[in-house]
Amino acid sequence: MQGKLASFFRSEKKWLRRAPxxxxxxxxxxxxxFVFLLTxxxxxxxxxxxxxxxxxxxxVAPAVIRPMMRREIxxxxxxxxxxxxxxxxxxxxxAIGETVAAAARLGAFDYIGTVMVTVVVRELGPLxxxxxxxxxxxxxxxxxxxxxxxxxxxxxxxAAGIDPIHxxxxxxxxxxxxxxxxxxxxxxxxxxxxxxxxxxxxNVPLTPGVYCAEIASSLGWQDFVLLAxxxxxFGFFVGIVSCYHGLxxxxxxxxxxxxTVRATTECIFVCVLIDALFFFLYFRA
Amino acid sequence: MKExxxxxKKPIEMQGVSVAAVHEPDFVVLKDVNWTVGTGDFWVVGAxxxxxKSDFLMxxxxxxxxxxxxxxxxxxxxxxxxxxxxxxxxxxxxVFDHSQLFHYLTVxxxxxxxxSYHQNLGxxxxxxxxxxxxxxxxxxxxxxxxxxxxxQSWHKxxxxxxxxxxxxxxxxxxxxxxxxxxxxSFWWRSFLEELSSGHxxxxxxxxxxxxxxxxxxxxxxxRPKFALLxxxxxxxxxxxxxxxxxxxxxxxxLLAAPMEAGQLT
Numbered sequence: 220m221q222g223k224l225a226s227f228f229r230s231e232k233k234w235l236r237r238a239p240x241x242x243x244x245x246x247x248x249x250x251x252x253f254v255f256l257l258t259x260x261x262x263x264x265x266x267x268x269x270x271x272x273x274x275x276x277x278x279v280a281p282a283v284i285r286p287m288m289r290r291e292i293x294x295x296x297x298x299x300x301x302x303x304x305x306x307x308x309x310x311x312x313x314a315i316g317e318t319v320a321a322a323a324r325l326g327a328f329d330y331i332g333t334v335m336v337t338v339v340v341r342e343l344g345p346l347x348x349x350x351x352x353x354x355x356x357x358x359x360x361x362x363x364x365x366x367x368x369x370x371x372x373x374x375x376x377x378a379a380g381i382d383p384i385h386x387x388x389x390x391x392x393x394x395x396x397x398x399x400x401x402x403x404x405x406x407x408x409x410x411x412x413x414x415x416x417x418x419x420x421x422n423v424p425l426t427p428g429v430y431c432a433e434i435a436s437s438l439g440w441q442d443f444v445l446l447a448x449x450x451x452x453f454g455f456f457v458g459i460v461s462c463y464h465g466l467x468x469x470x471x472x473x474x475x476x477x478x479t480v481r482a483t484t485e486c487i488f489v490c491v492l493i494d495a496l497f498f499f500l501y502f503r504a
Numbered sequence: 505m506k507e508x509x510x511x512x513k514k515p516i517e518m519q520g521v522s523v524a525a526v527h528e529p530d531f532v533v534l535k536d537v538n539w540t541v542g543t544g545d546f547w548v549v550g551a552x553x554x555x556x557k558s559d560f561l562m563x564x565x566x567x568x569x570x571x572x573x574x575x576x577x578x579x580x581x582x583x584x585x586x587x588x589x590x591x592x593x594x595x596x597x598x599v600f601d602h603s604q605l606f607h608y609l610t611v612x613x614x615x616x617x618x619x620s621y622h623q624n625l626g627x628x629x630x631x632x633x634x635x636x637x638x639x640x641x642x643x644x645x646x647x648x649x650x651x652x653x654x655x656q657s658w659h660k661x662x663x664x665x666x667x668x669x670x671x672x673x674x675x676x677x678x679x680x681x682x683x684x685x686x687x688x689s690f691w692w693r694s695f696l697e698e699l700s701s702g703h704x705x706x707x708x709x710x711x712x713x714x715x716x717x718x719x720x721x722x723x724x725x726x727r728p729k730f731a732l733l734x735x736x737x738x739x740x741x742x743x744x745x746x747x748x749x750x751x752x753x754x755x756x757x758l759l760a761a762p763m764e765a766g767q768l769t
Contacts, residue, residue, distance in 0.1 A: 280621045367606070375604035377567055379618035379666070380585075380593040386621070469527055 258485065265463045266456070269392055272384045284390060291394025295356045295454075296401050303402045306351065307409035315339060315410055316417025319430075323423040331425075332433030335411065340442055341501060344407040345399075346494055349453035352399050353486045357461040360391050361482040364465025365475035373466065387466060392458035399454030400447065407446075441501070449497045453490055460486045513579035515674045515712045516541035516564060521573030523556060523563045532571055533559045537738040539731070541674075544710040546700045548723045550758045551733035557716035558601060560733060561678050564714065565598045594622065597667030599677040603659035605651040605666075611658070612638065612647040615665040622670065634669060640705050641665045642691070657688040664695075668705065674712040675699065681722055693722060700727060720747055720758045732758075 241247045276284075315335065322331050364387060367373060376383045415430050464482035516539065523534040533556030541547060551557050562568045566577065566585030575582050577592055585593040605614045615637065616630040625633060638644045643665055646658055654662075660680060667675060680696070681689050695703075696715070702708040717723060720730065723744075730741040734754050741747050747755060 280624050282624045282626045283617075283620050286627075370607070371600060371602060371604040372606055374562070374567060375600060375606075375666075377585075378565060378593075378598040378600070379621070379670075380590050381618065381621050382587070 261467065262460055262463050262485075262489070265467055266459045269384055269388055269459060269462075272382065273389055273393070276382065276385045276389070279385065284385065287386075287390040288393050291390045292397050293394075295352055295391075295394045295398030299352065299355055299398065299402060300405065302355065303348070303351065303406050304409050306347070307406045308413040310339075310343070310347070310406075311410040311413025311415075312417045314343070315414025316421070319414060319418045319425065320421050320423050323418070323425055328425065328429070328433065331430070332435070332437035335414075335434050336437040336442060339410055339414075340407055340438070340446060341497075342494070344410070345403050345446065345450045345453055346490060348399050348403040348406050348450060349457055349490050350487065352395060352402065352454065353457050353461070353483060353490075356395065356398070357457045357486055358479055358483055360395075360458070360461040361465040361479040362475055364388075364391075364462055365470050365478055366472065368466055368468075369470045369472045369475060383466065388458075388462045391462055392455060395458035395461075396451050396454035399457065400450045403446070403450035403453075445497060445500060449493070452493050452497075456489045456493060457486050460489055514540050514542055514576070515545075515578055516714075517574075517576040517579075518564075519574045521563070521575055522571035523560050524568060524571045525556070526559050526562055526568050529568075533736060534733060534738060535736050537573065539738055539740070541712060541714065543673075543712055544700070545712050545714075546696070546728045547714040547731060548720065548728045549714065549716045549731045549733065549738075550720050550755075551716070551718065552754070552757065553718055555733050556736075557718075557733060558678050560738075561598075561676050561714065561716055565596060565676050566593065567598070594670050595673045597670070597672035597675045599660070599663045599667045599675070599680055601678040601682060603651070603663035605659055605662055607651050610648050610650055611643055611654065611662045614651070614662055615643070615669055618666060619669045634665075637665055637669060637705060640703070641668075641695075657684050660684065660692075661688070664692075668699075671706050671709075672711065673709075674714070677713070677715045679716050679718065681717065681719070689722060697725075697727065718758065719760065720755070721760060 241250060315338075318334055318338070319331055322328065322334065367387065373383045373387075376386055411434065415425075415427060418425055418430070461482050464478045464485070468478075470478065518537050518539045521534075521537040521539075522532050523537065525531040525533050537560075549557065549560065559568065563570060563575075566582055566589070569584040578595070580589075580592060582589065582592070605611075606617070609617065612631060612634065616625075616627075616634045619625060619633055620627070620630040623633075638647050641661055641664060643658070643661060646654055646662075651659055651662070664677070664680070667677075675696075677696070680692055684692065696713055699706065699711040700713050702710045715723070723730075725744060729743065730747045732739040732741055732752065732755060734752070739752075741750060741752075741755065747759070750756070
């Protein structure tokens with residue numbers, strides 16, 4: 220592929236990865252830093268190009284692209300719902316239920332809402348949703364696109380005048396973004412409900428009204444805005460990083476497993492970085 | 505009938521072109537290619553395996569940028585077909601050596617993909633539009649089969665149908681007879697000859713054809729012009745008669761003619 224995607228591969232400098240081990244630890248760290256910066260540059264450029272394609276080609280071939288988007292939303296959203304509900308119930312029982320029960324034993328009812336909002340709504344919900352979507356769909360995206368790349372499907376698209384980013388990446392990124400956003404909401408709501416169920420089974424003297432009021436009083440409008448932004452950003456970048464590794468560099472079939480592991484690791488790393496960024500936003504808000 | 509200015513433009517004009525390897529852009533596989541393809545020409549470019557046939561054809565298809573030289577496609581200077589050259593890109597159909605079909609799409613969906621994308625057709629409309637093409641390429645019985653469940657010979661034919669679905673003016677086929685059985689090989693040669701002289705699917709418009717091969721013998725006939733890739737150069741050979749009478753050892757190799765000891769290249 221010699222189009223816009225090819226430049227990423229060249230910029231990432233294969234030699235940097237395959238060079239012999241450096242002699243000092245500082246050289247080793249320096250090399251890691253270079254690789255990190257080059258990867259960050261490649262992912263950022265890929266993200267910007269994908270955004271540009273989403274905007275510029277919004278009305279190009281909708282009869283082909285929109286059904287693919289719907290399929291991806293089902294794949295990264297609707298089909299994952301049972302698993303998310305199961306995880307949310309377990310999370311509610313283990314984390315929320317026990318926290319609320321412990322707070323009740325200490326008579327610290329006033330802090331329940333703050334703890335729930337901080338732990339579940341701001342942190343655990345979005346991050347867990349992104350990691351689960353990465354495990355179930357993101358890794359599959361890398362394998363799917365990596366195989367397509369290795370089999371020459373990208374060149375076939377270019378030969379047919381079809382933009383590979385528009386056809387292969389855009390539906391997956393949009394599906395992942397909307398999927399992670401929706402599933403985060405379901406996960407949080409289910410976890411909070413199952414947490415109360417655990418509290419109820421433990422005979423803790425906490426009425427549903429008080430439980431809901433505590434949580435509601437701790438929520439501000441910023442939480443809703445930042446939750447939506449955070450979950451969408453997680454979904455977008457899980458989609459981008461997985462597509463970047465599957466598509467943006469020439470691959471052979473035996474490279475696919477290696478890039479899948481790399482993409483998964485980088486997705487988690489990117490999510491943690493975004494989480495840290497949002498922590499500062501919350502702190503300022 | 506008087507020719508329009510568009511008709512007088514040559515589909516492909518290369519002057520001093522250097523071709524890079526597709527997967528290794530720094531490695532030059534061909535240098536100083538001077539080649540002109542006229543409208544309605546049928547070119548057969550021969551070379552042994554790993555001599556740069558695919559790189560050469562992909563450069564001609566605008567999928568790989570030139571390293572040096574000048575390339576004009578219907579008179580327009582071209583380095584690579586980017587998005588601004590979509591109209592030019594769609595005048596050319598490309599058949600890959602390994603077909604490069606999407607394994608999760610059926611044969612019919614693979615064939616219909618360029619048409620549905622560029623004409624914004626829904627699934628039913630696209631299937632109706634390719635019905636005739638599937639008939640002429642005899643792909644109808646396997647239309648609903650996915651490529652992994654299909655013999656390799658049919659993959660190539662599906663690749664050909666996909667390349668033809670937008671009714672191109674020029675068709676580039678990378679080693680189309682490679683790994684085909686005798687029946688499929690015969691069908692391909694007959695079909696390409698029909699395309700070259702004007703097929704009903706293309707409204708009788710003659711298609712300019714360039715194929716690569718590692719065996720000249722199946723392409724014997726009056727219509728094709730032959731060329732050879734040898735020692736990183738492009739060598740035009742001429743007609744079938746000139747190929748037959750050539751003393752070039754590599755040509756004899758591609759004709760699988762008996763050679764004296766030490767002549768193998």
